[in-house]
Every structure is written in C-alpha cells, then in structure tokens.
Amino acid sequence: MWKIGDGTQVNICSDNWVPGGGPLIYSHFLFDELSLSKVSMLINHDGHCWRRDLIELVFNPSTTTSILSIPLSMHGGSDVFYWPGTSDGQYTSKEGYGFLRKLLARDEASSSTTVILAPKFWKKLWASRALPRCKETCWRAISGYLPLKERLFRRRVDVDPSCSFCAAELEDEDHLFLHCPAAKQVWFASQLAVRVDLFSSFKEFWLAAVELDDDDAIATIQATVYALWEARNNICFKQREFVVAGVLRRVSNSMEEAIVRDRDRGPMAALPAKWQKPALGTIKCNFDASFHDRGPSGLGMVARNSDGEVMAAVCSFPITTLSPLLAEVMSMRWTMQLAIDLGFRRVCFETDCLQLFNHWRASREGRSYLSSIIHDCRLLLSAFDSVSVYFVRRTGNTVADFLARNAETYANLVWVEEVPVAAFHLVFSDVMTQLPVGA
Template sequence: MLPIRRSLRSRGIEVDPGCPFCGIDEESSHHILMLCPAVQAAWFASSMSVRVAVSSLHDLMIAVLESDDDIMITQLQTWLYVLWEARNAAVFHAKPLDIGNLLQRVGALVGVPVSVQQPLGRPVAALPSVWKRPRQGATKINVDATMQEGGAAFFALVARNFRGEVLAATTSDLVPCLSPKLAETQALQWAMIMASELGFRTVCFETDCLQLYNGWKNLDHGVSYFSTVLANYRTLVWHFNSVSIYFVRRTGNKVADNLARHASSFPGSVWIEEVPPELVSLVLADVLASIPPIV
C-alpha cells in the first residue's frame, strides 16, 4: 500500500490530509495519481494525450493491461512512477508540480526527447504498415482529408471496434482550406465533433499526417497559426472519457484515405455499420491483416 496521507491517518499518524499538489482534497492514491486537477493536466500533456475518466486507478490499470499494447503499458507504468516521484518531492521538499519537468523525466526514462514526442521512441519507419485493431471497449477512428481545386477539401472518417467491424463512416461537405496541412488539422476537429455526435466516448484517432501529429504533441513549444488552431481543438477532448491521437502510415489508413478521395461523389454522408460498397474489400483486407497471430 502506498504511504499516502489517508492511509497514514488511518494508522493513527497525525499528518496534514490535504493533497500536496492542489491542497484542496484529501490525498488518496486515486486522487494523487488521477483525480487531482494538476495530475489530470499532466496525463493530458503526456505522450498519450489521455483524459482520464474512470471509476478507479485499478480500472485504468486493468484496461491498459488487457489492451495488450506494449506502448500503452510502458507509458502507464512510467507516468505512475514519475507522478509518485513528483508527489514525494512535493511532500518532502515542497516542490510544486511542474508538468514540463514531468515530461522531461518521462522522456529521460524511456529515452525519447520531449521535442519529438513519438509514442515511447518508436520511429515512424518502424510503425506497422497495416491497420491495427483498438483494444476492447475502445473505438479507433481513422481520419483523412483530400484537397480539391480552388482551396477546399473533403474530410472522411471510419470508426471501427476491436473486432475490425465498422461502426460508422462519414464524409464532410466541401470545406474551404488554406493548405493540405490545415486541411488535415480541420479534419481532426471535424472528426472529433462527429465522433461525439455519434456517441463514441473512448476513442483513438489516427492520422497519416505527421505534421499534424507532431503539432498536437508539441503544442506548448509552438507559436504559429497552425499551433494556435490546434490548441483551440484541445477543448473538444472533454467530450470524451478517454481520447488519444496517433500517427499511422498511409498504408494503415487506406480506408479513410479512399473515402476522402471519393467524398465528392457523396458529400456530407453518414453510413452506420457499413461503408460504401467500393470500400468493402479494403475493410476486409484490414480485418484479415490485423488478426492476432496464433502463438
């Protein structure tokens, strides 16, 4: 059992029961590692970009361990360790919680420069070239945009569950866009809004735009118009219980890419539990390629 202040008081030890970070609520393991507002901000600033909203720390750990995702498991373990370090520094040395220092510490432990913010140092070239299923209980939403002549673009998303089954697919109307990079950025905002309206609450967004992914992960380091636009989208994550954003190679984003490129044939459309007939073979190929190996 962690020597948190609630536990110490239950043993008759006189200590200040308040959280050493916020100083408002009583310190419990759930509060100090998850519920404290400062800690929630740290989780969201992490390379997972996760908003935590589960009933207990135990539930979070079980969900991540059952995902069988080595990256997520390592991220969770490292962040819990670093948060406990920060808690002890606050208790014994009166050091306030500094999210920037936390990011640096996590980066040092896992060997990833903070300025890169790739998921635990896995280089882009090593990422799978096929679509991967999300963990059970989560919805993976692949997003893409296609520029048209005259400075406009179509957006598309495809939402699938851990079995590879299509939950929904949608296309946007023609949207004015200044550049391909901003088109991908606007597509992410649109996808977040659509995902919320479709009722998805535990989501993983995937984009094949590396500039968008790096921009999202490094918002604190950017002052451009692009970073300002992305920062405004951060407010949308509160529509979800848990949200993460990852980069995927285009070969792993084929269904959304094709849907975006053909969106001019059916703009502003929504398909529930299906995709247009011409994309069925691509969905099936993703399902077959993502079948877990038999050990």
C-alpha cells in the same frame, strides 16, 4: 497580417487579413448600403462560421473563396497579428531572413538566364541516403544560397572574391565545386572518378547525376559537395591546409554515418503497415483530408470497434482551406466533433499526417490558424473519458484516405455500421490482416 478571431478589431477594407495578398474586389453599392466595416459583420457568431450568403453577395468569386478558406475557431477569440510564413504564426528574424531570400530567388528565377529545375530533380535530392547536412549544402549550392566570396563581394561586402583553394579565379559555385584544380583532384580521386571538366556549370553536373538514377552516386556527390564546402571553410576560418586525402576521408565518414543512421532509425520504421484493432471497449477513428489547390477539398472519417467492425463512416464536402496541413487539422477537429455526437467516450484517433501529429505532440501555443484549430481540438478532449492520438502510415489509413479522396462523390453522406460499397475491400483487407496465419 491579421488572424481572424471574432473580427471586431479588423477593418474589412483597410486591414491586411485576406489570404493571397490581392486587392479586395466587392460591390461598392451593396457594401455601402449594408454599412459593412468590421470583419465581425461577416461572421455568424452563433455558429462560429462565415455568413456565406452575405459574402457571396458582396464580394467577387475569387475574394469569396479566399475569405471562406479562412478557418474560424469554435471559440472565437481575439484578433491577433501573425506571421503567415510559419505554421505557428510566430515571427523570428530567421523567418524574416528566409522570406527575403525567397523573394531574391524569385527575382533571380524570373531572369532569362536562370535554369528552373523540374520537381523530380529536387525530389531526388531530398530523397537520397546522404546526411541532412550534405543534402542541404548541395541544395544551397544549386539554388545559389551559399555565402561564396564572389557573391559577398558583389553585395559590397569587404572581402577578397578570389577562390579559397587556388586564389586564381572568382569563387562561385561553378568554380569552387567543379573548375578549381583542387576540386577536380577530389572528384577524380573519389570512388566516382568523375571528369568534371566535361560540365560547364555545377547545376548541369547535378542534372546529369540525377539522370543516371543511381542513388549511391547521388548520395556520394552530396557528401563530396559538403566535404569541399567544409574544407573551404576550414581554410577561411581555421587557416588549415587543403589535403585531398582529408576531403575524401570526410566523404567516406559521412557515408558511413548515413548507413549507421539508416540502420538505427527510430520508431518510424517500426510503425505497422496495416490498420490495427483498438483495445477492448475503445473506438478507433481514422481520419484524413484531401486538398486541391484550385477547388474545394474533402474530409473522410471511419470509426471501428475492437473487433474491426465499422461503427460509422462519414464524408464532408466541400470545404475550403488555405493549405494541406490546415485541411488535415480541420479534419481532426471535425472527427472529434463527430465522435462526440456519436456518443463515443473511449476513442483512439489516428492520422497519417506526420506534420499534424508533430504539432499536436509539441503542445505549444501559437498565433496561427493552425494553432487555433489545434486549441479547439484540445478543448474537445474533456468530452471523452479516454482519448489518444497516434500517427500511422498511409497504408494503415486506407479507408479514411478513400473517403476523403471521394468526398465529392459521397458529399456529406453518413453510413451507420457500414461503408460505401467501393470501400468494402479496404475494410475487409484491414480485418484479414489481423487474423492469425491459417485462420
């Protein structure tokens, strides 16, 4: 779809540019009377913002909200096509394939026979201590994304649909991971000693495992699923024999590898859990954004000096945006502009959004709205004598988080050398953690 730059190339009615993909609903009489044609006519180019009054006059509330949620670059730029399925807006064949798989999954989920898992079950899957490859394989098995022979045969791929282990029945998730005699041996001989014949489907087995609320058992199950899948592929593509002891050894190795990974995990574990004072002469600006699917969002920023004293605090409400990540990057641009207006020249910016920090650190150009706003932020850097951007834990960003979440209450208020009374304890707590023991 079109990403709006200056809007001169995009036709309001005939081009695909409004998020959501729904039809534009507008007043035909006003539309024709005002001779509206290009999106540029809906933009105030002096302030690089939407002409809200005009948009609200012409379009219905739903379309108005969608249009106003599109973030405009401060520097305009050309209209370009982008792929909305990725954060950088770049299309690849992999992304196209993923998009088609999501459509297929949605169609399958709409059938009455499909069991929809609650979010907590997916959260347990991804939060486990297992290796990422084990978690992904388990997720693909539950979601029906593995290229099993029965599925390939049903899609008219020339392949024998029988099980790779026993060749006695069709190879699907339920048989390969549960009902096959080879899989039963593995589960019963494992440290879990599971009698899987008590379950009718692999999904039912996973639901029962999550209900146990045993993190070690969940990680072991994921490692076992991966080991079975690997053994199946070794039979299909490397003509190796199936050996139960070999599969169990692979499970054990995966669990040991996960333990070593957790023990040696990088700098994320070493991040401070509390706010830290900036260097002498530097102002630290913490910022955050709140995001609401069905309503306006808010931004919050607090600036403090090397003594921990508050220089300024600001809330902005309302803002409309397309996603939580876009809200975060808009908060970053807004904070940088505030720092310039406040006369700060040596600044440290901190965010608790890891996705934003990774995009900032990647320094690669993209075609998305996210890339455009990050580009705006990079252009603002020239206004500072010294600038740095860091990622912190949420517990090191509590004041900005409070301001963002309560932006509606303190809509567009500015505090100089203070914060709202309700946030006093958060500032006090940040300062007290900097004092030596016994002070």
